[in-house]
Amino acid sequence: MKPCLVVYYSRTGITQDVATRIAAACACDIEPVRDVRPRTGWAGYLRSGREAFARKTPPIAAMTRNPDDYELVILGSPVWVGRLSAPMRSYVQANAARFRRVAAFCTMGGSGGDKVLDGIAALCGKPLLARMALADHEIKSGQDRDKIGMFVQAATAAPTRPLA
Numbered sequence: 001m002k003p004c005l006v007v008y009y010s011r012t013g014i015t016q017d018v019a020t021r022i023a024a025a026c027a028c029d030i031e032p033v034r035d036v037r038p039r040t041g042w043a044g045y046l047r048s049g050r051e052a053f054a055r056k057t058p059p060i061a062a063m064t065r066n067p068d069d070y071e072l073v074i075l076g077s078p079v080w081v082g083r084l085s086a087p088m089r090s091y092v093q094a095n096a097a098r099f100r101r102v103a104a105f106c107t108m109g110g111s112g113g114d115k116v117l118d119g120i121a122a123l124c125g126k127p128l129l130a131r132m133a134l135a136d137h138e139i140k141s142g143q144d145r146d147k148i149g150m151f152v153q154a155a156t157a158a159p160t161r162p163l164a
């Protein structure tokens with residue numbers, strides 16, 4: 001059993017930046033969720049908003065990592081129209097039963113993070129070991145380091161008892 005896997009979706013690279021730093025801090029595996037149909041340009045932006053609003057689960061590319069092999073899965077997603085990004089919803093819905101322990105973070109322009117994190121916990125059917133919502137300005141200005149450090153510490157803290 002490996003300790004930790006970071007799985008993230010990122011349309012424009014912000015969530016990827018945070019996910020990469022979390023994986024480096026945890027020295028763990030990392031894998032992106034990939035679209036089957038590209039989301040570039042205005043058409044991709046509008047479709048993304050529509051799909052997230054309607055809680056759609058669009059097709060995503062096959063993953064190479066199996067969450068069954070990991071003690072902890074850390075999920076990362078942007079906020080889309082106050083909701084979970086549609087590709088990450090697809091991933092979580094398909095894999096939630098395989099997560100032993102789960103933590104999650106989201107990136108956002110400025111609002112909706114808490115609701116999205118609550119939604120991830122609900123989809124997973126278990127509480128998040130750690131949660132973090134980061135605004136784009138915090139990430140771009142480097143003001144996110146303390147929050148990321150605390151998030152990683154909480155997510156990877158040794159469990160007090162083994163899971164059944």
Ligand SMILES: Cc1cc2nc3c(=O)[nH]c(=O)nc-3n(C[C@H](O)[C@H](O)[C@H](O)COP(=O)(O)O)c2cc1C
Binds near residue numbers: 078111
């Ligand atoms: C379709 C769409 C809807 C969005 N809706 C919100 C929103 O409701 N609240 C918010 O704070 N940011 C919103 N954003 C901004 C993104 O959450 C934010 O820029 C995020 O960091 C982008 O991550 P990425 O670069 O990994 O794709 C939205 C972005 C897109 C593309």
